[in-house]
Structure formats: C-alpha cells, structure tokens
Amino acid sequence: MGALHGGHLSLIEKAKEKATRIVASIFVNPTQFAPGEDFDTYPRDEGADLAKLASAGCDLAYLPTVGEMYPEGSVTNVRVEELSDLLDGIYRPHFFYGVSTVVARLFLHVQPDVAVFGEKDYQQLQIIRRMVQDLGFPVEIIGASTARDADGLAQSSRNLYLKPEERRNAGAMQAALHRASVRLATGESPSIALNEARDLLARSGFEKIDYVSLVDPATLKDLPDTPLATGTVARLLGAAWMGRTRLIDNISVTR
Structure with a gap:
C-alpha cells in the first residue's frame, strides 16, 4: 500500500529468485479500512516509492486507481471464511475481506506466475494461500521473512x-x-x-x-x-x- 521501506524491497529481492520480470503494485485499498480508520492519513509518497522500486530492480510498478480496481456498481467480493474471522479479524472484522478481494483483482489484472508476501502479515499470507487454493489461481504464493530494524521491530x-x-x-x-x-x-x-x-x-x-x-x-x-x-x-x-x-x-x- 505504498510508503515503501526495506521490508517491501526485500520482497523484490525474494521475487528475483523465482522470476525474470518483477511487478509491484501500489494501491491504498479503501475496502481494508473501516470508518474512522486511517485511510485518509495513511502514508503516501508515490515519487519516493517509484524511485525505491527502480533502485531495487523492479521492472514494472502497477498503480491502479480506485475506479479501475472497483468499477462503478461493483458488487462482487471475495471472502475467505474462518481464517478471516480469527485474531486480527476479531478486532478489524472488515479488514481481510478487503484484502482477499483486492488481491484477487490484482492477480486477475497482473496475472503473475509467482506472488511474494511478507510473513510479518502472517494471517494475511495464510488467507491468500487459502484463497489461491480454493479458487484455483495459477499463482505460486511465497512467504518472505520479516524485515526488522536493529532492535527487532518489524518494519511497517x-x-x-x-x-x-x-x-x-x-x-x-x-x-x-x-x-x-x-x-x-x-x-x-x-x-x-x-x-x-x-x-x-x-x-x-x-x-x-x-x-x-x-x-x-x-x-x-x-x-x-x-x-x-x-x-x-x-x-x-x-x-x-x-x-x-x-x-x-x-x-x-x-x-
């Protein structure tokens, strides 16, 4: 969702182990945010993000608009039951339904062979794995180790x-x-x-x-x-x- 840091760039390096062309999407997904959460204030710096992706060797940055991701009148969503209702799903019940919907649409737009997600968002990683398995997406899902600062804090x-x-x-x-x-x-x-x-x-x-x-x-x-x-x-x-x-x-x- 932008505001890229070393953890994001480590996903680029992981992807290079499996693919010859690397695509990164940047999209602050409104369906992941409930009313009163930080959608409007979420960190955004498109220019710096693109420069970081270029320096990391990313071949293509995909920056869709909200209208492209959610065409007017769109009523189709993806729900991964059970896994989405535990842990973070208890405290942010809307969140993972937004994640699974937007990732499914990104997969259809980009059609990757491999997709890399950080283990820092472990529940998200497991939900995406289950969605891919259940819906038959021809995408290999790879988890990448959490990138941390010197004191151990997970980069975010x-x-x-x-x-x-x-x-x-x-x-x-x-x-x-x-x-x-x-x-x-x-x-x-x-x-x-x-x-x-x-x-x-x-x-x-x-x-x-x-x-x-x-x-x-x-x-x-x-x-x-x-x-x-x-x-x-x-x-x-x-x-x-x-x-x-x-x-x-x-x-x-x-x-």
Whole structure:
C-alpha cells in the first residue's frame, strides 16, 4: 500500500529468485479500512516509492486507481471464511475481506506466475494461500521473512506514526514474542508464556493488547494449553497499541 521501506524491497529481492520480470503494485485499498480508520492519513509518497522500486530492480510498478480496481456498481467480493474471522479479524472484522478481494483483482489484472508476501502479515499470507487454493489461481504464493530494524521491530509503514519515545519502546513487541517462544520451546505451558509476554508488553508502554496467541500455523486456531509436543511447529502472534499506533508481529515456535 505504498510508503515503501526495506521490508517491501526485500520482497523484490525474494521475487528475483523465482522470476525474470518483477511487478509491484501500489494501491491504498479503501475496502481494508473501516470508518474512522486511517485511510485518509495513511502514508503516501508515490515519487519516493517509484524511485525505491527502480533502485531495487523492479521492472514494472502497477498503480491502479480506485475506479479501475472497483468499477462503478461493483458488487462482487471475495471472502475467505474462518481464517478471516480469527485474531486480527476479531478486532478489524472488515479488514481481510478487503484484502482477499483486492488481491484477487490484482492477480486477475497482473496475472503473475509467482506472488511474494511478507510473513510479518502472517494471517494475511495464510488467507491468500487459502484463497489461491480454493479458487484455483495459477499463482505460486511465497512467504518472505520479516524485515526488522536493529532492535527487532518489524518494519511497517505505520511505524512512521510512532513518536520518538514510542519508537524506542516498540522493539519490546519482538522481545516479548521471542521470550515466549523460548519458553514454549523448552516446555513451558502456553498460558504462562503468553501471560509473561503480555506483562512485558504492558511494562514497555503498550497501552492496549489486542492479543498474544499461540496458534496452528495453517488454521490459525488456538492451540490447547498444554506444553508443545516435541517436533511441534506453531506460530506465535501479537497485536498491541503503542500510543495511537497498532503494531503486529509474529514468529515461528518449534519444540
């Protein structure tokens, strides 16, 4: 959605491993925003974005208008049930229906062979994978590792909203998830590890914690409150507010 940073550009590099021509779309999608959210103020810098894409070796930038993406009178939407109603879907119930609809339309417009999405938005990645599987899109979906700043904060366009003090404390999100992952990997029960993570977030200045959850990586459903069995791979996800900025992150956990 623009306001490109190193995380976005890392997707370009990942795509180069699989394709000879790279297309990046930039489109601030109105259907992902509920009334009162930051659609009007979302960071936009088209000129800088295009320069960054060119320097990264992107061959084509696709910048459709709202009218091109949603023709007048359009009433067709794509809904990925269940996966869209968990985690972020509880707090932003409109969001993933906007994501799946716009990604389906972008796939039809561009017709890529491969599409790369960042693992930072892990729930989004899983929803797109399921949509492609269910609808038969001939597109290979690749997840790219989360790009992080030196203190561990996942790179995001919304990080620009953080005030200086908030930015200094925001790295606690990754630190809390990492500590919980270590505890889980050594046999701690999920409830204890997750509560410790929530406490660390609260002590670090996160004023509202939407969730810290340990889930099945494919279904995104909560795992039972029992120590992970040896060999189990799970996903740990968190969402919390630092001031007026909502931050999300996730990491893999293996026992």
